[in-house]
Amino acid sequence: MVDLLSWCRWIEGTAPAALLRESTWLFPATETVHLVGIVFLVGSTSILDLRLLGWALAGTSISSLTRRVLPWAWLGFAIQLVTGALLFASEAAKMYPNEVFRLKMLMIAAAGVNAMLFHLTTNRQAAQWERNRTTPLAAKMAGLASIALWFGIVIAGRLIPYFD
Amino acid sequence: MDHAIRLACQWLQDTPVGAFMSESTWAFPTVEALHILCGNVPLIVSTSILSARLTGWGLREYPVSTLVKALLPWAWGAFVIQVVTGVLLFSTSAPRYAATYTFTVKMLLILLAGLNALVFMRTTYRGVASWDTAPVPPAGARAAGYVSILLWFSVLVMGRVLNTAVTLVNLAQ
Numbered sequence: 001m002v003d004l005l006s007w008c009r010w011i012e013g014t015a016p017a018a019l020l021r022e023s024t025w026l027f028p029a030t031e032t033v034h035l036v037g038i039v040f041l042v043g044s045t046s047i048l049d050l051r052l053l054g055w056a057l058a059g060t061s062i063s064s065l066t067r068r069v070l071p072w073a074w075l076g077f078a079i080q081l082v083t084g085a086l087l088f089a090s091e092a093a094k095m096y097p098n099e100v101f102r103l104k105m106l107m108i109a110a111a112g113v114n115a116m117l118f119h120l121t122t123n124r125q126a127a128q129w130e131r132n133r134t135t136p137l138a139a140k141m142a143g144l145a146s147i148a149l150w151f152g153i154v155i156a157g158r159l160i161p162y163f164d
Numbered sequence: 165m166d167h168a169i170r171l172a173c174q175w176l177q178d179t180p181v182g183a184f185m186s187e188s189t190w191a192f193p194t195v196e197a198l199h200i201l202c203g204n205v206p207l208i209v210s211t212s213i214l215s216a217r218l219t220g221w222g223l224r225e226y227p228v229s230t231l232v233k234a235l236l237p238w239a240w241g242a243f244v245i246q247v248v249t250g251v252l253l254f255s256t257s258a259p260r261y262a263a264t265y266t267f268t269v270k271m272l273l274i275l276l277a278g279l280n281a282l283v284f285m286r287t288t289y290r291g292v293a294s295w296d297t298a299p300v301p302p303a304g305a306r307a308a309g310y311v312s313i314l315l316w317f318s319v320l321v322m323g324r325v326l327n328t329a330v331t332l333v334n335l336a337q
Contacts, residue, residue: 032320032321036317038200038205039208042205043208150201
């Protein structure tokens with residue numbers, strides 16, 4: 001088994017991690033870009049989730065909405081991955097045992113699995129219902145799970161520093 | 165800082181709500197997350213979608229008035245949530261927040277963003293019927309779109325600067 005903690009210690013010692021940790025403004029600056037990433041990522045997934053739940057954009061074709069929204073979601077995810085990795089690296093050994101951090105990572109994985117499952121199952125038959133005002137139960141569940149998970153992820157992110 | 169403002173900030177911090185917000189471990193980060201999720205995200209997303217259309221950058225197949233009607237309730241709802249959660253966050257150390265220049269700048273930027281929207285709705289948008297489906301709206305609308313994006317993202321950045329500034333002051337105490 002790979003020793004994750006010593007890997008965390010190693011990453012903490014790299015130059016970018018040290019730079020982020022030692023500078024007063026670099027960490028909050030990276031955090032700000034991470035926040036812009038939230039707007040892109042959670043904003044675009046929520047638009048789709050609200051459509052799946054039937055709470056907004058009723059009647060809009062889901063496949064055309066997905067085509068429109070997905071590039072923004074991926075852009076947001078890329079920003080989150082890069083800025084998140086930098087923030088993590090700056091205090092990796094401290095983050096590793098942090099339970100809220102672990103919960104956040106699990107929820108991100110769950111959000112990914114949820115999106116993939118929806119894409120591979122319910123969305124396959126989307127042609128039959130994608131313009132309907134009321135969506136199938138499975139689509140509603142996927143939308144609700146996605147919104148709930150992203151809320152959990154952002155709340156956990158804010159809580160991390162309070163659970164050292 | 166003006167004496168009356170300082171007194172008002174101190175009063176806010178001493179209210180039961182202010183006391184709860186600063187004493188609880190969970191309250192600040194949770195309200196902060198809601199400030200981001202239910203305020204920041206819908207406010208910036210809805211204004212940015214509209215700005216994209218107003219600048220002629222995208223969504224050209226939709227009439228401007230359709231987008232305004234669909235997005236304005238979201239922007240207003242988000243703004244109300246921003247104000248409520250913002251006041252709650254502010255109440256944790258009201259005098260300290262109010263004493264920073266960053267706070268003044270952030271409030272001024274929000275005011276400017278509101279003013280920009282108001283001026284647009286009262287002037288250029290009055291004549292929307294004549295350019296509703298135009299791929300590229302008139303200069304006044306394009307300017308309002310660019311200014312809106314610039315201001316709302318600046319407000320977001322100032323929010324983080326403000327948080328950092330107050331955290332540094334708190335650490336120094």
